[in-house]
Amino acid sequence: MTGTLYGLGIGPGDPDLITLKALKLLQAAPVLAYPALEDGDSLARAIIAPHLTTPKIEIAIRIPMTVERAPAQTVYDAAAEEIGKHLDQGQDVAVLCEGDPFFYGSFMYLFGRIAEHFPVEVVPGVSSLTACATALQSPLSARNDILTVLPAPLPSDILAARLRDTDSAAIMKVGRHFERVRDLISELGLTDNARYIERATMAAQKILPLADVPADAAPYFSMILIHKRGQAWK
Template sequence: MTGTLYGLGIGPGDPELITLKALRLLRAAPVVAWPAPEQGDSLARSIVASHLPGGQTEIAIRMPLTVERFPAQAIYDGAATELAEHLSAGRDVAVLCEGDPFFYGSFMYLFARLAKRFPVEVVPGVSSLTACAAALGHPIAARNDVLTVIPAPLDDAAIAARLQATDAAAILKLGRHGPRIVALLQKLGLAGRAHYIERATMANQRILPLAEVDPQAIPYFAMILVHKRGEAHVTESNT
């Protein structure tokens, strides 16, 4: 009998935004693995720190988080080999994933390497998208609205085309692309219908009007939600 690999969505930052199922599996797993930067603490582990019972084997999967070097395939190869040793010995392994494992989650790279050899269960989590909408008090989409998720590293032409073709959009992975994205929203006449939030659900969460955001200081963990009507719940009959 081999162990089971669990990909646990643990939410975007608030330790209470974890499902009962993920919490149960987290506490029961003899091995817990989590992504971490090459130096420093892991955000994923810090989210669940208060839930850990102690006595578990902990594995830090340290990797470069810079755009130029991510995903670090050799790192995932090594991590998969290490986790496979535990799984082969019959030990379950819980891998922490901020937000949801299959929504831009790093767990998918381990899944690709291990799913054909071991049982895998993915436990969905509260995604950054839904967490940001809730914190902003900004419904994402209504009725037959088309929602588009746009990674900020795309070029301006691609982003503009997607914004023009959709009813609602979430722009994520901002960081160094912030100045370009803010300028593009202004150019397209959408700045007044954009909602900005950074580090949603964390202790240092900030919500600002886009006009007050310093584009040069936008962190990676930031998101802009845009709706063509301004608010999703506004329809032609109530405007």
């Protein structure tokens, strides 16, 4: 009998937003794996730290923060091999994923390497998208609205075209692209309908008018929500 790989969505940052199912599997698994900065701490582990009740074998998957895909692919290859050894020995492995594992989640890269060889169960989590909408008290869409999720690193012409063709939009991964995205939103006449939030549900959560965000201060964990009616219920 081999172990089972559990991909646990642990929510956007507030430790209380983990699901009961993910919590039970987290506490039962003898092996814990999680993404971490190449030379620093792991946000995912910090989120679940209050829920750790027993010692575990821990695997820190140190992802290089580079634009090139190759370095990260090598890291995922090595992590999949290390996790596979534990699964071969009959040990269950819980892999942490901030937000939801299949919504821009890093877990999918391990899933693609392991699912053909071992049992895998994925537990959905509260995504950053829904967490931001709730914190902003801004429903994402209603009735027949089209909601578009846009990564901020996309070229400006693509972002503009998508924003023109949708009713509601969430712009993710804003970070260093903030000033360019803010200018684009202004050019499209959508500033009054745009809402900015960073680090949703975390202790450092911040909500600001778009115009008041310093040009170089938006972190990676920031999002801009836009609804062309101002609010979805209108």
